[in-house]
Amino acid sequence: MQRRVSDIGPVERTPLDSPYTISTDLYEALRHIPHDVGGQADLPVPYLEKEEENWEMNTYVTCECLAWRGVWNAEMRRRAENDLGATLYFGLPYYARWATVATKTLIDQGLITPDELSAKIDEVRARLRKAAS
Amino acid sequence: MGAHHHHHGNGHSHDDHEPIREAPEISEFEVLELAVRELSIEKGLFSAEDHRRFSEWAENIGPAGGSRLVAKAWTDPEFKRRLLDDGTATCAEVGIDWRDPTGKGTPSDYTYFYVLENTPDVHNVIVCTLCSCYPRPVLGMSPDWYRTPNYRRRLVRRPREVLAEFGLHVPPSVEVRVHDSNQKSRFMVMPMRPAGTDDWTEAELAAIVTRDTMIGVAVPQVDWTATRAPSELGGHR
Numbered sequence: 001m002q003r004r005v006s007d008i009g010p011v012e013r014t015p016l017d018s019p020y021t022i023s024t025d026l027y028e029a030l031r032h033i034p035h036d037v038g039g040q041a042d043l044p045v046p047y048l049e050k051e052e053e054n055w056e057m058n059t060y061v062t063c064e065c066l067a068w069r070g071v072w073n074a075e076m077r078r079r080a081e082n083d084l085g086a087t088l089y090f091g092l093p094y095y096a097r098w099a100t101v102a103t104k105t106l107i108d109q110g111l112i113t114p115d116e117l118s119a120k121i122d123e124v125r126a127r128l129r130k131a132a133s
Numbered sequence: 134m135g136a137h138h139h140h141h142g143n144g145h146s147h148d149d150h151e152p153i154r155e156a157p158e159i160s161e162f163e164v165l166e167l168a169v170r171e172l173s174i175e176k177g178l179f180s181a182e183d184h185r186r187f188s189e190w191a192e193n194i195g196p197a198g199g200s201r202l203v204a205k206a207w208t209d210p211e212f213k214r215r216l217l218d219d220g221t222a223t224c225a226e227v228g229i230d231w232r233d234p235t236g237k238g239t240p241s242d243y244t245y246f247y248v249l250e251n252t253p254d255v256h257n258v259i260v261c262t263l264c265s266c267y268p269r270p271v272l273g274m275s276p277d278w279y280r281t282p283n284y285r286r287r288l289v290r291r292p293r294e295v296l297a298e299f300g301l302h303v304p305p306s307v308e309v310r311v312h313d314s315n316q317k318s319r320f321m322v323m324p325m326r327p328a329g330t331d332d333w334t335e336a337e338l339a340a341i342v343t344r345d346t347m348i349g350v351a352v353p354q355v356d357w358t359a360t361r362a363p364s365e366l367g368g369h370r
Contacts, residue, residue, distance in 0.1 A: 048278060055160055129159060
């Protein structure tokens, strides 16, 4: 298990009440940026090989094309992933993080609107479902 | 977004005792990527041709380029000197151009490339503790485990233990150097040429220089080939 705030925080909490004091461990966890994990304690896991799936390769290429044509750069992408917060950063598959921050960045920059995105997602999903049936 | 699995009328019952099954038909992430890509193209942020050209490059990169670099360096001391002096430029001698596929390189890899030479006294291994920086133009796309927070967490603090999990036991007399990649610097390990390969051709040598030996989690063995992963030959994964 990765070390998350929820793993070392108190089991019982008062609802969203700022505490007077917190442990050093909890403070370290709270102020730590999610992506900088070098040296953190963890237990061995099997390191698995995994074939890149089509959507993963496409996500990589889409993100690179956005950078190639000046929408963002790799540092902005990584920063945006970091800003997802620990729950999403560690909770999403690797390329799902990329896809998520590409989407957020396009919306944040006003290059697409949430309505356009919703409509396009519905359209794509319907098209894929039709093709699969 | 897509972390849950929809069951879109695929006809199976929702019996509580039924094992949970993935719904394989449509991935929400595939939908999201397509939506973002199509909107971007419609808005003129990049072109369908850009995506095609970049995909073609990405599908054709792989560790074979790195294997060629190492094999050539093993057989040509002058080439090795140039490679260690200026990795980025010397790659061009084996047909790897860091400016591909855009003319200015990939947006994620515009960088300086260093080749790290293993010696009887020093074993090198690479990681990216901040993300997943990797020399894509030379080694292809990184393996999934290289990107995991677990590898990134543990390699810097306990490299010998992690290497042992890959089946590589580095003697205490050999120094282990962990190189943390970043946006500006990418690394590749040049493993030592194994004994018993004196009369081998460059192509034969390249075949035993696997991806993992250039990451530094393995060393070349005379009975390995690049098309058979160490894990298939009994290496622990």
